[in-house]
């Protein structure tokens with residue numbers, strides 16, 4: 001069912017959940033009821049003035065929108081071609097674009113009368129955004145996270161717990177993101193009368209790809225307005241593509257135009273071999289498939305099983321891509337390119353040193369792609385890079401690369417300090433016990 005709204009991205013909506021050959025809802029019967037109820041509530045929210053007003057206020061005061069569009073003069077000069085602009089989505093509260101979707105879906109869930117939120121998370125970024133949104137809106141929150149990821153991503157686990165969420169480790173399968181999604185789906189099917197499942201990217205069964213794109217389309221709509229006010233002529237827009245939420249939101253107002261060029265940067269990891277990257281559109285192991293409730297492009301083996309992926313950026317290493325992006329890649333409207341770990345790290349340094357902007361490793365894939373094509377665009381036109389997140393969160397990954405010895409020394413000193421603290425703490429609690 002297509003919502004009856006006068007919204008410029010309306011034409012980007014799916015047709016009955018499909019974007020050409022991709023999309024759909026390949027789920028068990030129980031989940032269909034949950035998805036149907038969600039679709040109705042979402043469609044109603046598009047024309048619900050009270051809902052849109054409440055969302056606008058939260059976006060302004062809590063998320064901190066609109067986010068700035070920054071001109072990057074040194075990068076422009078050094079790259080020698082297009083004017084370089086950076087959409088600073090990393091200045092959104094919680095440090096990345098994911099909060100746009102988390103807040104939107106949580107507000108929708110509240111309107112639907114749900115009291116409990118569940119979410120999946122891989123690296124923990126979506127978990128953090130959802131936990132924050134639940135704290136803001138007074139909702140109970142459980143985040144499913146593979147046991148392996150819980151161990152690797154302690155800073156995000158700590159943040160989720162501070163926001164009051166329960167982090168539920170998942171011990172099935174490979175104990176990573178894919179398994180966390182399965183567990184969240186299972187919970188939702190059993191509890192959807194009270195519970196909403198906040199899916200974290202523009203994928204999964206319909207209507208999630210439409211919902212996530214709409215909540216993220218605020219990025220692209222702001223860019224459109226900022227460029228129009230400032231007379232910026234856009235030659236190309238570049239975004240990184242994990243599941244596809246920041247890219248599809250950023251691109252959405254421009255999809256049905258012939259211009260500008262829209263470029264998606266995938267994780268090229270350490271090379272083109274199987275298991276070495278997460279290149280679902282440009283990679284050798286990319287195939288059409290149906291996984292986790294939707295049809296799209298996936299990295300699959302001959303038996304249709306998900307292949308392992310690799311990327312230095314934890315947010316880009318999922319084996320699938322959102323169905324709308326897959327369709328737009330097939331039709332040629334979006335160009336895809338693959339950026340290696342090394343190119344992404346170089347882009348982090350380049351924008352930090354020359355513009356004073358620290359990109360998240362994911363977003364640095366977009367930065368690197370822009371660096372590659374800057375000369376192809378004339379100097380009276382702009383390349384807009386979506387900096388989906390800021391890089392503070394990556395210090396545990398970038399420091400061992402950029403300054404290995406200093407980082408090793410720091411961590412050993414921290415461990416020592418911690419064990420001293422522990423001695424003091426133990427002694428204190430023993431004293432307490434004697435009283």
Ligand SMILES: *Cc1c(COP(=O)(O)O)cnc(C)c1O
Nearest residue numbers: 242243244245246315362388389
């Ligand atoms: C999660 C994440 C991504 C990738 O997810 P998309 O759904 O493709 O946007 C990109 N950048 C940052 C900063 C992220 O946290």
